[in-house]
Amino acid sequence: MNTTYDVRFWKTQMYKGQKVTSHTVRWVVAGKERRESFRTAAHAESFRARLMTAAREGEAFDPRTGLPISWRREESALSWYAFTATYVDAKWPFASPNHRRGIAEALTDATEALLTGGNAPSREMLRAALRWTYSTRIRDGGEPPAELIAALRWLEQHTIPLTAFNEPGKGAVLARAVLGRISRTKEGKLAAGNTANRKRMVLNNAMEYAREIGALPANPLKAVKWTKPRTLSAVDPRTVINIEQARRFLRAVQKHSRRGERMEAFFGCMYYAALRPEEVVDLRREHLVSLPDDGGWGEMRLTNADPRAGSRWTDSGKPRERRALKHRADGETRPVPIHPELVALLRAHLERFGAGPERRVFVGPRGGQMTDRAYLKVFHEARAAAFTPQEAASPLMDVPYALRHAAVSTWLNAGVPAPQVAEWAGHSVNVLLRVYATCIHGQGREAMRRIWDATQP
Structure with missing residues (x-):
């Protein structure tokens, strides 16, 4: 040399x-x-x-x-862009659609902090090229769209070599720059704590992968002291409705329109059975094990969920992809009791509308799969009609998921043991108590009475 x-x-x-x-x-x-x-x-x-x-x-x-x-920096050294493409290739087959999207979001933000050189394409063009790299390229293969070719070529030549994280002094600066970028939104504002922590986990896993394949001797993120943002993990009790408010809302849904009539039991499943939206979307006739006609309790047994991730991230190219229940292995089921009022709603719904394609209990206005756009429109308009001006202006039941929170809170406040609630809701006991601790009311006086009795001579 x-x-x-x-x-x-x-x-x-x-x-x-x-x-x-x-x-x-x-x-x-x-x-x-x-x-x-x-x-x-x-x-x-x-x-x-x-x-x-x-x-x-x-x-x-x-x-x-x-x-x-x-x-010893060679021109052929593995670049950050090439490494991230390799990492996503390895993760894609084993990740859920939503996790794939999370990986792409974290790597796209991180890459913005690791660019070199001038005469770059526009920021939007670079981000579009990265999204193609982390999604469509893997699922569909083939050549990239013509409008992205220049941006992709620029990225191939203008991201730092991965070995730069090894260089004394520079590695820590780069790691801190990456952590700083994922802690902010695209507009430069501070990102939500949950978002920053989720992206930090993705990047940490990517760096561990680099270490596993021998591209890095150690994880550079571990050499940087980073203050983990505080996150809100407990349910805000201000969003939890009571039974009277729930009945008002369901009546408003039923009166909303022909479309609303199809969704009264849909939202009822979230409130009375604590189902997640993606679980209600996937509810099939065979999941309704028992719907007695004598006013008693029924039972459902869930097998799958149909979460929405976006067509870019699913194997099928459709917005939703059927998967195992959350926190459950493939083939595992979950029993849920059906409140007598929900039994009545479901029986009336099936008698009037029947089961849709694939024996789905709930279908969209045009007979296809229920979409977010369809039920969110009805939800917000019915909420405005059912609530008082003060309630409507508050955080009370601000999103459909709050119906599930209300159901779990009701079960806990009724004295149902936490392990039983956790089984019905599809949680672990630890997560259940952490998330819903602020929504358990009315037990303080009874607890103080028991303490008083225990401390008497």
Whole structure:
């Protein structure tokens, strides 16, 4: 390998465009000018300082790469973009559609912090190219859309080499830049704590994968002290409705329209049986084990859910993809009691509308699968009609999922043992008590009476 000690440094150059500002480190090795661009001045100065330190210490430079010999940075080094594509390829077959989407969101944000060079395509074009890389490329294969080719080629050449995370000083700066980016939204505002923590978990898993395949000797994120954002895990009791409010809402749904008549039992399953929306969407006639006509309790046994992730992330290319129950293995079922009022709603619904395609209990207005758009419109309009102005302006039952929260809260406040509630709701006991601790009311006086009795002579 040819080496040289003929190295000179020029002043860092800043270019301020309409959307992007770049900082270019310039130096000359054996008479040939070298350039390296960065998004921030701190990254540029850190890189320049390391080059100058190597030159002052008498280290030889490689005329071909323009870098110190000790860095051993080859042009063929695995880039961050190429690594993320490899990582997603490995994860895709085993991840749920929603998890695939979460991986893509985290990697897209992280990549924005690891770009190099100027003359970049627009931010929207780069993000679209990354979404294609992390989804359609894997599922459908083939050539990318013509409008994304230039952006994809730019990404292939202008993300940092993965080995940069190994370089003393620079690795920690890059890791902190990535963590900083995922802690903010696309618009630059602080992201919700749950969002930042979820993306941090994805990136940590990606770095562990890099370590497993030998691309990195260690996980660089573990070398950075990062304050984990506080998250709200408990249900807000202000969103939980009582039985009187629930009945008002269901009556408003029934009176809403012909479409609403089809959805009264749909929302009733969320309130009386604590079903998740994706579980109600997948409810089949065979899941209704018992619907007695004598006013008694019935029973359902759930087998699957049909969560919505978006057509980009499913194997079928459809917005929803049927899967096992949440927190359950394939083939595992969940029993749920059917409240007598819900029995009446379901019997009336089936007598009037029957079962739809694939024996679905609930279908959309046009006979197809129930969509979010269809039931959300009815939900919000019926909520406004059923509630008083003060209730409607409050967080009370602000989303359909709040109906499930109300059901679980009712069971717990009725004194049903936590293990039984957890089984019906599809939770672990620990998660159940953590999430619904703030919604358990009316037991304080009884608890104090028991303590008083226990402490009497």
